[in-house]
Amino acid sequence: MPVSPEKTRPLLLRLVYLFFRTALRLISSIRVIGLDRIPRTGSVIIAANHISNVDPPALLSSIGLVRLPYIMTKKELFRWPFGWFFLRWGGIPVDRKREGGDLGALRGAVSALKDGGCLAIFPEGTRAKGRDLKPKLGVALMAHKSGAPVLPVRLFNTDKFLKLGKITVKYGSLRYFEPPADGDMKAAYAKFSEDVMTDIFSITEEQQPHGN
Numbered sequence: 001m002p003v004s005p006e007k008t009r010p011l012l013l014r015l016v017y018l019f020f021r022t023a024l025r026l027i028s029s030i031r032v033i034g035l036d037r038i039p040r041t042g043s044v045i046i047a048a049n050h051i052s053n054v055d056p057p058a059l060l061s062s063i064g065l066v067r068l069p070y071i072m073t074k075k076e077l078f079r080w081p082f083g084w085f086f087l088r089w090g091g092i093p094v095d096r097k098r099e100g101g102d103l104g105a106l107r108g109a110v111s112a113l114k115d116g117g118c119l120a121i122f123p124e125g126t127r128a129k130g131r132d133l134k135p136k137l138g139v140a141l142m143a144h145k146s147g148a149p150v151l152p153v154r155l156f157n158t159d160k161f162l163k164l165g166k167i168t169v170k171y172g173s174l175r176y177f178e179p180p181a182d183g184d185m186k187a188a189y190a191k192f193s194e195d196v197m198t199d200i201f202s203i204t205e206e207q208q209p210h211g212n
Contacts, residue, residue: 013089017064020057028161030058034153034171038066043113043148044174047139049200050122052158054167059120059155060089062169069118072109072138096125106138113146123196135197140189143177150175152199172203 024030038044046069048059056071063069068090075093092112094105109119119142123135143150152175156168175196180188 013068014064016089017061020061021065024054024058024061024161024167028157028167030062030167030169032062032065032169035062035066037151037171037173038063038118039149039151039174040066041116043116043146044118045113045139045143045146045148045150046118046120046153046171047123047150047196047200048120048153048155049197050124051155052161054158054161055122055155058158058167058169059153063118063120067118069120070109070112071120072105092119106141109138109142110145113142113148119148123193123200135193137186137189137193139196140177140192143192144179144185144189150177150196150199152196152203154200154203154205156205168205170203170205172199175199 021030038046046059046063048055056073060069060071070090070092072092072094075095092105092108095102109121113119121139121142123139124133125136125138139150142148152172154170154172156170158167161167175192177188177192179185
């Protein structure tokens with residue numbers, strides 16, 4: 001069972017996050033807005049949009065300024081020689097081809113959250129690439145089973161990284177899952193997941209979050 005990343009992650013990981021932040025700042029510039037929205041302790045799911053391969057390092061290195069997150073990512077990244085590093089990084093391997101979803105990965109994520117961990121996810125499951133993708137139900141299931149709130153965050157211009165576009169990582173406000181009165185959990189999961197994506201895309205690049 002996973003244990004709290006704050007207790008086990010090596011100094012090397014913090015240096016990796018520092019490297020990512022420095023590289024992003026030097027190559028295309030990056031700003032982070034709303035870091036105070038990340039709870040410093042306790043379980044939380046940080047949910048982001050996904051438009052580029054630059055998203056994971058941009059997101060994780062910003063979260064790393066506050067705490068060390070787990071992240072759910074495709075199992076292909078855990079093959080040798082990178083498997084050891086991704087596990088130490090807090091990666092939870094997901095088999096995206098498994099019919100009905102990867103229940104083992106979901107259980108691992110819920111376990112990490114129940115232990116007070118911080119989990120970063122991309123609810124759409126893959127890069128949108130300009131498509132309008134429906135979110136997977138996993139974000140709602142994990143919020144329900146763990147009791148963790150969901151913090152939306154929007155990434156801007158990561159797809160323009162090679163064009164030296166200015167990257168912005170902006171955090172929103174916490175959302176909590178409430179079990180439905182009618183007991184229709186599947187419908188509740190679908191609505192909550194869609195609400196999370198609405199929260200993400202309602203974050204604008206310039207407007208400051210309320211309370212900042």
